[in-house]
Amino acid sequence: MQLTESQQRIMLAMARGLRLKDHRDIEGHKTYALHYPDDHSEPVNPDDVAALVERGLISSNKKFPSATYWLTEAGSAAVAAMQTEPSRESD
Numbered sequence: 001m002q003l004t005e006s007q008q009r010i011m012l013a014m015a016r017g018l019r020l021k022d023h024r025d026i027e028g029h030k031t032y033a034l035h036y037p038d039d040h041s042e043p044v045n046p047d048d049v050a051a052l053v054e055r056g057l058i059s060s061n062k063k064f065p066s067a068t069y070w071l072t073e074a075g076s077a078a079v080a081a082m083q084t085e086p087s088r089e090s091d
Contacts, residue, residue, distance in 0.1 A: 007048045008082055010034065011057065011071065015079040020044070020058070020069040 003011070014020055019035040032049045033041040049069070052058045057075035060067040071079065 003078070004048065004051075006045060007052055010044055010048055010052065011075060011079050012082065014058070014069070014071050015076070020049070022049070022060070022067045022069070024065040 010020065013034050017037070020032065021035055022030050022032050024030050030046065032044045032046055034044055035041045049058070052075070053060075053069075055074075056072055057078055058069045059072050060069045
């Protein structure tokens with residue numbers, strides 16, 4: 001399974017304890033962000049989140065207007081594999 005760099009970054013951030021949440025506005029538009037312990041957040045690409053959900057690597061509580069996502073068992077295994085891969089920086 002090949003994940004993009006941004007998808008890997010999201011999953012690794014979640015494994016470090018950052019919270020991935022979606023937020024809906026009154027018109028139903030959804031945005032996604034990683035939330036840090038100090039309450040600042042970083043927007044993430046909705047297509048990356050959709051791809052991770054579709055692959056079964058993350059799931060959510062499907063709450064409205066703000067859902068929280070977590071790594072699934074498959075997602076945790078993928079993170080473990082990422083962390084044991086040799087760095088690609090030397091390629």
